[in-house]
Amino acid sequence: xxxxxxxxxxxxxxxxxxxxxxxxxxxxxxxxxxxxxxxxxxxxxxxxxxxxxxxxxxxxxxxxxxxxxxxxxxxxxxxxxxxxxxxxxxxxxxxxxxxxxxxxxxxxxxxxxxxxxxxxxxxxxxxxxxxxxxxxxxxxxxxxxxxxxxxxxxxxxxxxxxxxxxxxxxxxxxxxxxxxxxxxxxxxxxxxxxxxxxxxxxxxxxxxxxxxxxxxxxxxxxxxxxxxxxxxxxxxxxxxxxxxxxxxxxxxxxxxxxxxxxxxxxxxxxxxxxxxxxxxxxxxxxxxxxxxxxxxxxxxxxxxxxxxxxxxxxxxxxxxxxxxxxxxxxxxxxxx
Amino acid sequence: xxxxxxxxxxxxxxxxxxxxxxxxxxxxxxxxxxxxxxxxxxxxxxxxxxxxxxxxxxxxxxxxxxxxxxxxxxxxxxxxxxxxxxxxxxxxxxxxxxxxxxxxxxxxxxxxxxxxxxxxxxxxxxxxxxxxxxxxxxxxxxxxxxxxxxxxxxxxxxxxxxxxxxxxxxxxxxxxxxxxxxxxxxxxxxxxxxxxxxxxxxxxxxxxxxxxxxxxxxxxxxxxxxxxxxxxxxxxxxxxxxxxxxxxxxxxxxxxxxxxxxxxxxxxxxxxxxxxxxxxxxxxxxxxxxxxxxxxxxxxxxxxxxxxxxxxxxxxxxxxxxxxxxxxxxxxxxxx
Numbered sequence: 001x002x003x004x005x006x007x008x009x010x011x012x013x014x015x016x017x018x019x020x021x022x023x024x025x026x027x028x029x030x031x032x033x034x035x036x037x038x039x040x041x042x043x044x045x046x047x048x049x050x051x052x053x054x055x056x057x058x059x060x061x062x063x064x065x066x067x068x069x070x071x072x073x074x075x076x077x078x079x080x081x082x083x084x085x086x087x088x089x090x091x092x093x094x095x096x097x098x099x100x101x102x103x104x105x106x107x108x109x110x111x112x113x114x115x116x117x118x119x120x121x122x123x124x125x126x127x128x129x130x131x132x133x134x135x136x137x138x139x140x141x142x143x144x145x146x147x148x149x150x151x152x153x154x155x156x157x158x159x160x161x162x163x164x165x166x167x168x169x170x171x172x173x174x175x176x177x178x179x180x181x182x183x184x185x186x187x188x189x190x191x192x193x194x195x196x197x198x199x200x201x202x203x204x205x206x207x208x209x210x211x212x213x214x215x216x217x218x219x220x221x222x223x224x225x226x227x228x229x230x231x232x233x234x235x236x237x238x239x240x241x242x243x244x245x246x247x248x249x250x251x252x253x254x255x256x257x258x259x260x261x262x263x264x265x266x267x268x269x270x271x272x273x274x275x276x277x278x279x280x281x282x283x284x285x286x287x288x289x290x291x292x293x294x295x296x297x298x299x300x301x302x303x304x305x306x307x308x309x310x311x312x313x314x315x316x317x318x319x320x321x322x323x324x325x326x327x328x329x330x331x332x333x334x335x336x
Numbered sequence: 337x338x339x340x341x342x343x344x345x346x347x348x349x350x351x352x353x354x355x356x357x358x359x360x361x362x363x364x365x366x367x368x369x370x371x372x373x374x375x376x377x378x379x380x381x382x383x384x385x386x387x388x389x390x391x392x393x394x395x396x397x398x399x400x401x402x403x404x405x406x407x408x409x410x411x412x413x414x415x416x417x418x419x420x421x422x423x424x425x426x427x428x429x430x431x432x433x434x435x436x437x438x439x440x441x442x443x444x445x446x447x448x449x450x451x452x453x454x455x456x457x458x459x460x461x462x463x464x465x466x467x468x469x470x471x472x473x474x475x476x477x478x479x480x481x482x483x484x485x486x487x488x489x490x491x492x493x494x495x496x497x498x499x500x501x502x503x504x505x506x507x508x509x510x511x512x513x514x515x516x517x518x519x520x521x522x523x524x525x526x527x528x529x530x531x532x533x534x535x536x537x538x539x540x541x542x543x544x545x546x547x548x549x550x551x552x553x554x555x556x557x558x559x560x561x562x563x564x565x566x567x568x569x570x571x572x573x574x575x576x577x578x579x580x581x582x583x584x585x586x587x588x589x590x591x592x593x594x595x596x597x598x599x600x601x602x603x604x605x606x607x608x609x610x611x612x613x614x615x616x617x618x619x620x621x622x623x624x625x626x627x628x629x630x631x632x633x634x635x636x637x638x639x640x641x642x643x644x645x646x647x648x649x650x651x652x653x654x655x656x657x658x659x660x661x662x663x664x665x666x667x668x669x670x671x672x
Binding site: 001002003004005008009011051052054055080081085087088089090091092095096098099102103104105106107108109110111117121124125126127128129130131132148177189190191192194312313314315316317320322325327 | 464649
């Protein structure tokens, strides 16, 4: 019966949905990073002329969404669903953006893996004949995340070397039944993997085993090997987590050292004082919807495996002594 | 192309998925209410022998999930996905339960509408050929919700008459391609509707317009009229919100007064001091997976329209002066 599922947790799309347009907005810090030329809009003020960082975050999400629709060249009225989630409690960035957009809304939560969870679900809706065009988006903001998950910024707490910098930005993509490159060919679901990490300033090491689990599952389910892809890119493991993932993959018999990188490493340069690298929903989202999408349009990459990672902790779970449950969703993006 | 979508936001299932088993766990207060005989397990202690209410909540969610699988009579290994969300920040009840269950996980957030959002998505995965069996579940807990969204319980704040009582409990359902009654025949997505309500102690009035919008959309998309259904049941509008919804429907030309009720009214009796009635993710979930499912198995109802409602606010959005964005998802449950 489940003829579109292969192996244990991978969907193979019969009619691979297309990404027909993207939109990205990033903050000032991301706007001077190595990928600055690939973002549609760089804001020059973390508050983006709003009264709170939370309002600024959802303004970015709304604008990235509108840009994605504009760039896709389809009328706004053709957007059938808005799939979105974000780090803020009760995904308020997404819900308030959904209110502004007015499209039917599907709220999801995968922490920093949201862009892949959303694009995977979106591709299912398109491939299955439930929609022709829909919008997937997510956002994060250094200031909203830091004060919600860690400390008030005003305290000026020192950050350990393993800490990552939450990307300020938003990324959005229109997924469509129109046939254009790049296409979403496979979607591998993730399981919760929790290896006992408790330090919310060491997310890369917490999430690396989840990325590895999903990558291996993807290769086993599809029969592909790492060298099939021009690029394998995890969401936000950053420098420490990337090394862990590469080592764990090697232990399992997969050498990804030649074609593997991480969005959290790509988005900032070494001099930007971000410690281990970037993180947050907008990390994988802006790199995917900005850099990767545009490189695929230009055929600089033709086969990309995006493995977006998420740490599903809350301050409450941490305060109650819990470890960090992590997940990763993998999307195969290909020019066909 | 989108041949399984009808009207503006409704999915018509070609092979209507079945609900083949459910599990429900409720707290002591729900366990003396009018529906007590329809729940699988009544716990006699809000802490459920755990060290925190949050841990108690996810213990209920895990047990309801395991019961649903057991009652569905399929092996645990056949559960391909676990779709879940809850009210706690970063949906920790769901994420930690997913860790225990070990199934591939899809985290969603629809506040108290989660059971319908999840069952709708689950039905799409089954109908589309992406899975044969999956589990949908959600939970809430009076004590975790009250202290997260309103005040520490220890303060003993007085609650206004419009306030609702968050249901302590968890509901889970196995959705399957096996052909058994009841079936999920239609799923109508919701839009964010925000009529300007700001009072987090008046959720019923905030959510009623969202329920009305989705109900009308459902009737328009399907061509059905309210009298098609044996029962139309909203998620957690409770007594005040139900009256508002009924009035608004009448203004729009739909008389639902003969066959309409609300889970928040059904789950408690008048003497239980819950003010306007029940709310929370577990409200619609336990009533649907407990009472409605069992009544449909016995053919006391054959056509039920479940319209689960959610208020997508957070404490941060309220503190920043925002109104309450609301949503409702409708599921058509039928014995075929």
